[in-house]
Amino acid sequence: MFVGIIGVGNIGSIIADTLSVDGKNLFLVDRHEYKLQRFAEKGAQTAFDISQLPNYLDVLFIAVKPQDARKLLKELGSVDFNVKYIISTVTGLKISEIDSCFHIPQIVRIMPNIPIAIGKGVVGVAYGDSLSGNDKKFVNELLAPFGKLVEVKEKLFSAVTALSGSGPAFIFVIVEALVDAGMKLGLSYEVSMELILQTLKGSAELLENEQKHPGELRHLVTSPAGTTIEGIYSLEQRGLRGILMQAIQDTYRRACELSDEQKEV
Ligand SMILES: NC(=O)c1ccc[n+]([C@@H]2O[C@H](COP(=O)([O-])OP(=O)(O)OC[C@H]3O[C@@H](n4cnc5c(N)ncnc54)[C@H](OP(=O)(O)O)[C@@H]3O)[C@@H](O)[C@H]2O)c1
Numbered sequence: 001m002f003v004g005i006i007g008v009g010n011i012g013s014i015i016a017d018t019l020s021v022d023g024k025n026l027f028l029v030d031r032h033e034y035k036l037q038r039f040a041e042k043g044a045q046t047a048f049d050i051s052q053l054p055n056y057l058d059v060l061f062i063a064v065k066p067q068d069a070r071k072l073l074k075e076l077g078s079v080d081f082n083v084k085y086i087i088s089t090v091t092g093l094k095i096s097e098i099d100s101c102f103h104i105p106q107i108v109r110i111m112p113n114i115p116i117a118i119g120k121g122v123v124g125v126a127y128g129d130s131l132s133g134n135d136k137k138f139v140n141e142l143l144a145p146f147g148k149l150v151e152v153k154e155k156l157f158s159a160v161t162a163l164s165g166s167g168p169a170f171i172f173v174i175v176e177a178l179v180d181a182g183m184k185l186g187l188s189y190e191v192s193m194e195l196i197l198q199t200l201k202g203s204a205e206l207l208e209n210e211q212k213h214p215g216e217l218r219h220l221v222t223s224p225a226g227t228t229i230e231g232i233y234s235l236e237q238r239g240l241r242g243i244l245m246q247a248i249q250d251t252y253r254r255a256c257e258l259s260d261e262q263k264e265v
Contacts, residue, residue, distance in 0.1 A: 001142075002027065004053060004060040004083065006072065008035045011089050012063035014117045015146075020044065022145050027054060053081050059142065062088040062098075066258050069093045073101035085139065091161055092258035095128045095154060105130045108139050111160045112146060114168045121147035124160035158255035162248045165255075170247060175200070 001024050005012045008030040016026055016039055026044035029052075030036050036046040047053070050072070053060075060083045064072055069090040085106040088098060095107045108131070111124035123146050127136055143149055152160050175196055182192030207214060222228045235241075 001025065001059070002054075002057045003142075004029065004057040006030075006050060006060065006062050007064035007068075008032075008039065009063065009065075010114075011112060012061065013039075014114070015061055015063060015089075015112075016044070018116065018119070018145050019142075027057060029053065050075055050081075051079055053079070055080075055082050057083045059083065059085045059087060062086065062090055062093075064090060066090055066092050066261070070097070070101075073098060077102040085135070087139065087143075091165070091255060092158070092261070094259065095126065099128070106135050109154060109157065110143070111157060111165045113164050116146035119145055119147055122164050123147060123149050124152045124157060124164065125149050126152055126154035126157060158252050158259060161255040162251035166251050170244075171200075 003019055003024045004027040005016055006029045008016060008028050012028075012030070013035065016028055020026055020039070020042060026039065028036055028039050028044050028046045029048070029050055030046075031048055033048070036044075036048075040046045045054075062069065062072065069088075070093075083104060085108065086098060086102070086104045087108045087110055088095075089110055089112060091111070093109070095109050098104075098107050098109075105128070107128040109126045109128075113121045113123075115121040116123065123143055125139070125143070127139070131139070140149055150160075175193075178196045179189065179192045182195060183189060187195070203217075206217060210217065218232075222232060
């Protein structure tokens with residue numbers, strides 16, 4: 001299978017790494033040679049601009065920043081080029097906007113997150129109306145090495161961006177704070193990190209395996225007049241839930257703004 005990727009930055013390079021391990025033939029486009037070099041050394045074909053895109057690609061990923069996407073689509077629409085599937089990672093760029101610039105029937109919009117780098121990401125997926133069951137199966141198989149795929153209506157994509165697209169950044173901030181808290185209590189960085197990472201992984205797995213509401217599991221570790229309830233009370237007094245919900249709300253608003261800005265370019 002021949003897969004093209006335009007934009008070999010943070011996300012495009014992870015997609016390229018994963019698909020190359022999965023045995024796909026890659027054609028990568030980026031205006032920076034240093035981003036292409038290591039892939040070229042491993043046998044990928046590369047180019048600095050889209051005029052060199054070959055016509056034999058099965059799939060083309062678009063992984064550029066939202067502000068570059070519209071211009072890129074116009075350029076793509078004006079070159080003699082064909083492909084079976086387009087998969088866009090671009091925040092805020094609608095399937096209908098891709099379709100209006102560049103008439104490829106099979107268009108898929110995805111919102112991956114950074115743990116796709118180790119095959120443990122979650123990828124929000126919205127399929128264009130014209131994808132058949134077989135098309136979806138093809139796309140799902142291609143994306144499977146990235147982690148879990150979750151089909152979402154396109155109108156909810158800004159919510160997915162806020163929750164899981166940006167989510168790892170929020171988790172990293174929380175982990176950093178917890179590790180610092182451990183260090184303040186005298187634990188080394190290494191021990192503190194190990195305790196937190198295992199606590200995160202174990203809690204996530206327990207939630208997934210038990211299929212219970214988080215409040216129910218939280219109650220299991222909260223004994224009357226014990227230590228945990230002290231911490232919970234402190235979190236509630238300082239409004240942790242409100243802070244987290246507001247952070248997701250603000251991220252969501254920005255994702256919606258980016259979507260609107262796309263229309264104005
Ligand atoms: N990072 C994440 O965690 C994440 C998660 C989900 C979705 N996304 C979305 O995925 C998209 C890519 O994000 P990113 O963080 O990977 O961006 P990035 O690191 O900026 O990568 C994009 C690359 O494409 C290049 N480029 C842009 N237009 C080009 C053109 N016409 N021809 C050739 N090269 C071009 C850019 O060059 P310049 O640097 O010169 O512009 C850059 O090297 C964004 O829309 C983002 O919202 C990102």
